[in-house]
Amino acid sequence: MSKLDNMRHTLRENKLAQIILLVLFTLVTAAAVYLMERSVTAFLLLLASLLLLYYTSFTNGIKWIIALVLLLVVIPFASSGGTSYDSYMEVATQCGIYVAMALGLNIVVGFAGLLDMGFVAFFAVGAYTYGIFATDQANNFISGDLFPLSGGTFWIFILIGGFMAGIFGILLGLPVLRVKGDYLAIVTLGFGEIIRIIFNNLEKPVNITNGAMGLSSIQPPDLFGFDFTFPHQYYFIVIAILLVVIFAVRRLEHSRLGRSWKAVRENEIAAQSMGIPLIRTKLIAFAIGASFSGMMGVVFAAKQTFIDPTSFTLIESTTILVMVVLGGMGSVPGVILGASLVTILNLQVLTELTNWLNQLSMQGIIEVPNALSPSKMQRFIFGMILILVAIFRPNGLIAAKNRKIPKEVVTGGPHQHHEVPAAPISAKTSPE
Amino acid sequence: MFASILQTLPQVLIDGLALGAIYAVVALGYTMVYGILELINFAHGEIFMTGAFAGTSVLLLFQSFGWLGNLPAWVSYVLIIFIAMMVTGALGVGIERVAYRPLRKAPKLISLISAFGVSFVLQDLVRFIAELKTGNYIISVPQLFDGRFTLGFSSITAMFGNATVKTNTIFIFIVAIVLMIGLDIFVNRTKWGGAMRAVAQDRETASLMSINVNKVILLTFFIGSALGGSTGVLFAQQYGTIDPYIGFILGLKAFTAAVLGGIGNIRGAMFGGIVIGVLEMFASANLGIMTGGNFGAEYKDVFAFAILIVVLIFKPEGLFGKAVKEKV
Numbered sequence: 094m095s096k097l098d099n100m101r102h103t104l105r106e107n108k109l110a111q112i113i114l115l116v117l118f119t120l121v122t123a124a125a126v127y128l129m130e131r132s133v134t135a136f137l138l139l140l141a142s143l144l145l146l147y148y149t150s151f152t153n154g155i156k157w158i159i160a161l162v163l164l165l166v167v168i169p170f171a172s173s174g175g176t177s178y179d180s181y182m183e184v185a186t187q188c189g190i191y192v193a194m195a196l197g198l199n200i201v202v203g204f205a206g207l208l209d210m211g212f213v214a215f216f217a218v219g220a221y222t223y224g225i226f227a228t229d230q231a232n233n234f235i236s237g238d239l240f241p242l243s244g245g246t247f248w249i250f251i252l253i254g255g256f257m258a259g260i261f262g263i264l265l266g267l268p269v270l271r272v273k274g275d276y277l278a279i280v281t282l283g284f285g286e287i288i289r290i291i292f293n294n295l296e297k298p299v300n301i302t303n304g305a306m307g308l309s310s311i312q313p314p315d316l317f318g319f320d321f322t323f324p325h326q327y328y329f330i331v332i333a334i335l336l337v338v339i340f341a342v343r344r345l346e347h348s349r350l351g352r353s354w355k356a357v358r359e360n361e362i363a364a365q366s367m368g369i370p371l372i373r374t375k376l377i378a379f380a381i382g383a384s385f386s387g388m389m390g391v392v393f394a395a396k397q398t399f400i401d402p403t404s405f406t407l408i409e410s411t412t413i414l415v416m417v418v419l420g421g422m423g424s425v426p427g428v429i430l431g432a433s434l435v436t437i438l439n440l441q442v443l444t445e446l447t448n449w450l451n452q453l454s455m456q457g458i459i460e461v462p463n464a465l466s467p468s469k470m471q472r473f474i475f476g477m478i479l480i481l482v483a484i485f486r487p488n489g490l491i492a493a494k495n496r497k498i499p500k501e502v503v504t505g506g507p508h509q510h511h512e513v514p515a516a517p518i519s520a521k522t523s524p525e
Numbered sequence: 526m527f528a529s530i531l532q533t534l535p536q537v538l539i540d541g542l543a544l545g546a547i548y549a550v551v552a553l554g555y556t557m558v559y560g561i562l563e564l565i566n567f568a569h570g571e572i573f574m575t576g577a578f579a580g581t582s583v584l585l586l587f588q589s590f591g592w593l594g595n596l597p598a599w600v601s602y603v604l605i606i607f608i609a610m611m612v613t614g615a616l617g618v619g620i621e622r623v624a625y626r627p628l629r630k631a632p633k634l635i636s637l638i639s640a641f642g643v644s645f646v647l648q649d650l651v652r653f654i655a656e657l658k659t660g661n662y663i664i665s666v667p668q669l670f671d672g673r674f675t676l677g678f679s680s681i682t683a684m685f686g687n688a689t690v691k692t693n694t695i696f697i698f699i700v701a702i703v704l705m706i707g708l709d710i711f712v713n714r715t716k717w718g719g720a721m722r723a724v725a726q727d728r729e730t731a732s733l734m735s736i737n738v739n740k741v742i743l744l745t746f747f748i749g750s751a752l753g754g755s756t757g758v759l760f761a762q763q764y765g766t767i768d769p770y771i772g773f774i775l776g777l778k779a780f781t782a783a784v785l786g787g788i789g790n791i792r793g794a795m796f797g798g799i800v801i802g803v804l805e806m807f808a809s810a811n812l813g814i815m816t817g818g819n820f821g822a823e824y825k826d827v828f829a830f831a832i833l834i835v836v837l838i839f840k841p842e843g844l845f846g847k848a849v850k851e852k853v
Contacts, residue, residue, distance in 0.1 A: 271837075276784070473650065479641055483624075484627050484628065
């Protein structure tokens with residue numbers, strides 16, 4: 094026991110030991126992924142090297158560089174070994190999409206403390222923004238036979254999708270933010286359903302969304318004549334967007350705006366009396382959170398090449414909420430971890446478990462009724478996660494930490510008073 | 526256009542009142558829990574759904590024992606409602622004990638998340654059981670009263686069409702009215718009702734007046750959930766098929782009804798339920814006619830949520846609620 098403690102102590106103090114451990118771990122798992130035909134466990138362990146990296150004691154800059162090497166070189170290369178290259182990359186891409194959405198929801202729920210239960214609506218807005226114009230659907234209401242737009246416009250549509258989702262965020266927020274927190278949850282829940290119902294039925298009077306049939310053969314993006322079709326190509330698009338999102342979230346969190354969000358979350362009345370404009374602060378949280386989701390919606394539409402309203406149901410909104418709550422509301426690393434865990438649970442663990450149980454019952458070892466197959470148990474599992482985390486670990490897996498400001502900075506002199514967290518935000522700091 | 530709307534109006538009113546009575550009783554559960562804990566019990570829609578399933582399984586059990594033929598239909602109906610009320614009441618108490626009580630002092634956001642989790646767990650548990658027993662989670666419900674009769678509105682004036690009324694609809698009205706009057710008397714006239722109102726006003730002071738606050742909260746959950754469960758049975762009998770996901774949308778609409786009447790206000794919830802039910806039926810019958818076929822009955826849910834949003838903007842305290850000033 095004491096030997097183990099000793100080792101743990103050395104590991105915490107000694108950076109060399111840390112880097113050796115990290116490199117060894119990464120090499121072994123990467124080799125395993127590269128050499129084995131299809132091993133989900135090995136791939137998950139390879140992804141876990143990022144978590145290991147998070148707990149090392151290097152400076153942030155070095156961590157970022159190592160993380161980039163892992164994400165851009167090691168993981169794609171290791172996965173390319175076997176025939177299941179694209180299925181690995183599909184998982185990683187989905188992870189990235191959900192991480193970005195969860196980070197968006199984290200701004201609304203975690204930073205600003207507004208429970209939004211219809212978050213997938215913004216994802217849908219982004220997806221349909223690209224879907225409508227990148228198929229011949231838009232010809233139905235814009236004359237001139239201009240559509241589908243070419244795949245080159247995809248890059249602009251990432252921004253347009255984010256912008257449209259942001260607009261919808263404000264549209265939802267304007268009426269709703271005047272009411273108190275618990276009403277907000279129900280209204281956003283209703284809003285998510287409204288958006289889905291509208292997309293499901295907007296084929297008349299003018300056929301805009303093609304109703305329940307969905308939009309098919311959406312143009313894949315192209316960059317200077319290079320078409321993106323496979324998951325391992327989308328992986329890089331997602332990573333690029335994700336990096337921007339993470340950078341933006343980290344900058345926002347410690348900005349004047351981020352501090353106002355937290356102040357509003359802790360106590361609206363106190364925040365207001367310190368001069369924080371409530372409505373505007375909340376609206377910006379809604380808009381920015383929604384726009385992350387909208388951007389990923391565009392990528393999702395292009396990647397699937399087919400979207401219909403069934404991809405945007407309540408269970409999706411809940412999944413994203415579970416990611417944020419499990420990881421830790423308001424904690425960026427926590428939310429990234431939570432989103433990855435839930436995505437992998439959803440895509441890999443549950444399906445593998447179902448296959449395994451099916452095999453067992455085929456061989457006649459145990460009999461598992463179809464009703465209990467793990468892939469159908471999402472709601473149960475997510476519900477349990479929500480209850481258990483709420484009761485036993487309300488701060489999530491990695492609790493949010495507030496950045497500490499040295500005492501002399503706060504009390505230093507009159508010219509530094511703007512560093513006090515609850516300072517009023519001025520118009521120029523709002524990113525709109 | 527008006528002529529055809531008038532033609533269907535009697536039928537729309539009858540159906541709307543039946544639906545509205547169901548919303549009203551479910552809304553009571555939301556309003557009671559909110560009044561006492563200031564917590565939206567998200568799981569309430571699922572409790573309603575569990576009531577529908579519990580009642581139906583008791584009914585199927587009766588059927589397999591061959592008791593249905595021996596008892597008069599209304600006796601077995603009342604018996605089934607009573608059993609469903611006991612089951613869902615106990616369920617509500619259990620939920621309060623496990624998922625809400627540990628969080629009573631926690632931030633609002635945390636208890637909302639827990640409540641949301643409970644509703645998902647319940648949906649899936651009911652699905653397991655239904656699917657294990659029958660192989661399909663959508664259950665069609667045997668009808669106790671399958672008679673129907675026609676009300677001759679056209680004999681009053683030719684503008685109206687006739688309305689067909691299910692016998693079950695009459696039963697819904699009777700049960701809903703009995704439950705609502707019973708609750709009203711209980712809350713306003715009895716000792717326990719007084720304790721309930723005291724806890725809703727001020728929990729701390731009530732506990733100083735030797736009221737057992739925990740017991741009162743449990744009682745509130747029991748009554749609210751039992752009301753929800755009883756409507757589940759009524760709903761299953763009226764519409765014939767149930768599945769584990771009916772509670773979600775219905776819960777949202779009942780909540781809208783509670784907000785419309787002023788949340789925390791019991792008589793307001795009854796009124797709100799009737800209004801929402803009638804408006805929804807009116808919309809689903811006439812939206813297509815009024816917009817020239819462009820927007821049909823599939824928008825009726827949008828309509829209900831739009832009401833919720835409009836009420837929250839212009840009169841957040843509801844029609845009968847009192848505006849509460851927030852204390853610092």
